[in-house]
Amino acid sequence: MPVRTRPKPRIGLDEWTSGYAPLPGIPDEFLGADGNPHPTWRRFLRALGEIPPAELGRRFASADRHIRDAGVSYRAYGEETERAWPLSHLPLLLGEAEWAAIAAGIEQRARLLEAVLADVYGEGRLVRDGHLPAAALAGSADFLRPMAGLKPPGGRWLHLYAADLGRGPDGRWWVLGDRTQAPSGAGYALENRLVLSRAFPDLYARLNVERLAPFFAAFREGLAACAVRATPRIGLLTPGPYSQTYFEQAYLARYLGLLLVEGDDLVARDRRVDVRTVSGLKRVDVLWRRIDGDFADPLELNAASRLGVPGLLEAMRRNVVVVANAPGSGVIESRSLLGFLPVLCRQLLGEDLRLPNIATWWCGEPGARKAAAARLRELAFEPAYRAAGSGPSGNGGLLGPELDRAGRARLAGLLEARGIDWVAQEIVRLSTTPVWEGGALVPRPFTLRVFAAATPDGWRVMPGGFCRIAEEPDARAVAMAEGTRSADVWVLSERPVAPVSLLPSADQVQVRRIPGHLPSRAADNLFWLGRYLERAEALLRVVRALCSRLPERGPASFDASPAAETLRALLVEWKAAAETVETRAEAALGAIRGAERPGSVLSAVLSAQRAAAGLRERLSPDAWHLIRRLRALVEGGAAGRDAGLTDPDIVELVEAALGLLAAFAGLSHENMNRAAGWRFLEMGRRTERGVNTCRLARALAGAGPVAGNLDTLLDLVDCQITYHSRYLVGLTPSPVKDLVVLDPYNPRSVAFQVGALADHLANLPPIREDGLMEMPRRLVMALEADLARQEAEAIGAPVLLDVERRLMDLAEAIGTCYFPHGPHAARAENLFALA
């Protein structure tokens, strides 16, 4: 970076801020009540002002690009596709002193809530002595009765705690809500930090921004310290790729070095909890739970859950696995409890609550209900709990000021009938922070989620957080559930901060080369990722042959050339082309882009992307990015734009796609560790290539020799040059078949694929304990031997069909041996006929 010798002071500052007008009566993070910038923002804007406007624009754009390319995403509830994560270009700034007060408040609150949970599920003193009404707890769907009396292993309920904060009109920070179920957002905070610190490395260093990495290291150490074993295996228990925050879970699993597991991957029995891996069952000591507590164990909790682990609660009772946070912790999120916390804090900790709650009254108490009913016009009314059950009863919140006379009467009736379901809350308008919009700063309300992790030395608070910004300038705290934009949060230290990353000091780490056991699910996904990508490649090659080999014929329809007819028949057989007669361009484009055709390139790529989505913590961002680009390319633009495409255009498209596939192959070849994961990816690829080559050879060289067919076959398997350098004569069947099927030195021959499969299988860790050979290995060795003594002359359709079937059997055997618990689990539930 060039050294700036002549800093241009505050060039843009006035320009950006001249029109900045905080909302009347609402505190603003940037401008004080006196109209002067707060010192933190002055520091920040002064530094930012030194960056020339054009450069600034470039940096903002690079931040946006990073978010897109890295696939930072979330899924809105009910959506199938992921959305990009919108990140504000400016951080939320907090000064050191202000932060210290927040952190102390969060630390106290975490201690308090842990004590409340321990009492509620344990002794029950708070309820018995009248400090907490029983109904205020029992209404929550997260009050899990089977947890009563259970002492959670690791000695605590909460391991990660988060609170949503807002700054009220009085300038103080208020707690809007507690997150104890399975707080999300820490990973997005980390990713936001990564993006912004890359876009503004100089600012980041100069302003002494507190680092996040030590917090995550402490969190991981805290989890490890709870385990019984000294070097525990820690898993992140995810609901799977369709969860809203799956990206975040995969990201954190990767960052923290945790095993990303779904319920089906785990087995709880015989005083152990194990993960299914390609080397058999391996013990798991700690599970960081990201599924809802009620779903954690279908045997004792919600029997309809497919996300949990049967027997998990019993494993907790036997103290063999730590679950963080313990199931049942979510009860703390009930709004009904907020109003009682000041009293509970004095009761349990002997301290005053440092951070106030947003003023909340549980309407199950007659006094509170009466007071709230008298202020219907001023207060907000919210459900007191996350409710159970389904049906037409879901009640959302109601804002008193927005109700008409009939609405108020209805609300009064609801409170009278079942006040226990409601809380009344003071309406607080949130403070605003500057957001960059259209070249200027504008004020927008925000909430701040702050995280605390339990460590052996007490609670540790992340210096920063996850800031969500509302789109509308005027937001009331209770009305703002989900912001649509997020911002990084910078805590500015007065002193330089030590640059830390998650790398521990050298003497803490023992050198090891085996990266742990590969979970069966990951192996399954890798295997299929390899297969689908290879399938896409084979299809693309056929399409290319179809469009480039026959230029002399008319473009309008299929000609009578045997090779073209064979290729079309192949595409139909693979369900990539329609059986009805199409023009060549139609057939080719349909085979590439036909979303409704199960055998199209697009279908293969989408399947590959799904497999990859289940592997987000294992794939490098580059690999994920390549798959996304491949999908975009194959999908094409808007419908109708393909109408005028000619053969050369299609060939160009095919070659671009093949280029991306080659890049992926190169990436996995050069960058992936030669551990079990790589072997499964490769085995998928080899199996698919072997099968496809058999099919191509059967179609083009299976029967008697047909002019043009052998030539096309050599094209499809990429062997023209090899053939012609080896044989001076023209194409004859036996040499071609030898090269395509039997030649063990040709990386595209069937024999080569089988040899590679044999090699991979020989190098996988043994599962059987009796020392006998696993089934896949037996199959592959027999096939390899048969191919070795096969003669080219004897190869015809029957032999090729036999080899193809044996390869399919091998794939089946690999699945049964290494990932038998895939999608086959069914359940016996809810079938009981009552009368």
Added chain:
Amino acid sequence: MIYDVAHVTTYRYEEQVASATCTLRLTPMRTADQAVLSSAIEVHPPPASRRTRSGFFGARTDEIRIDTPHRELRIEARSRVEVQTVRQPSLLAEPAWEEVRDAAARSDSLAPSAPVHHLFPSPFVAFSDPMTRYAAKSFPAGAGVVEGALALMRRIKADFVYDPRATQVTTLPFQAFERRRGVCQDFAHIMIAGLRGLGLPAAYVSGYIRTTPIGGTRLQGSDATHAWVSLWCGPDIGWIGLDPTNGIRAGDDHIQLALGRDYADVAPVTGIILGSGAQRLTVAVDVIPLGAAPVDG
């Protein structure tokens, strides 16, 4: 009255099932009104492991694991139960239903017998305005809680058609309410939803009902498990059993298996099997008063 109960559950699978883990709630509860003289559960194929614990609401739960591949799972529960219902003297002044509602909300107990567990929506019992309004007709201001509950129970018996084909085990109460038909599970859920909608704590009870009452008409629900409602009527009266399917108070004809917030808490068999393909379930229940000649089931 002493009963012998046989409850046989059979799952037949289209494809072989590799393993099964099940939760069984098939042992009658011990309560003030009910003594369990003996009970046994036999499972075929024999489980590799078996664990017994007590559920939150006091029902005995057996967890079994079967590792033997099988196409049929057969669970036979047999028990001998003595039922002797102790009724409060009816002269006891009953509280107004509003008093009961307010007492439940103020309750300072989370014990399994506390009313607060049965005040709120639960997985199978969501509220709906029509159900709450329906129930409210039996509870005019100041009405006695037992009086109101009995009236509601009788109205359900009168207004709804017993029809095993109208609903399934997964039918939600508001759906059965709209159809005005269903089975004991639906009627119990509807009554619970109505009572809770008014703020009254109502629990779901699963069990059996005697097949051939002496001198009475045959009762509905005797060929399978039965379900009824338990209502908390304030600290003095406590819980009373109400059977909306038959329009009677639960008494010596009712044998209690389990109690919970709704069907989900008491389902006799739940679990997970590892296998694919369809499954077929048959249930056979026989409730024989001791000394009576066995009746063909």
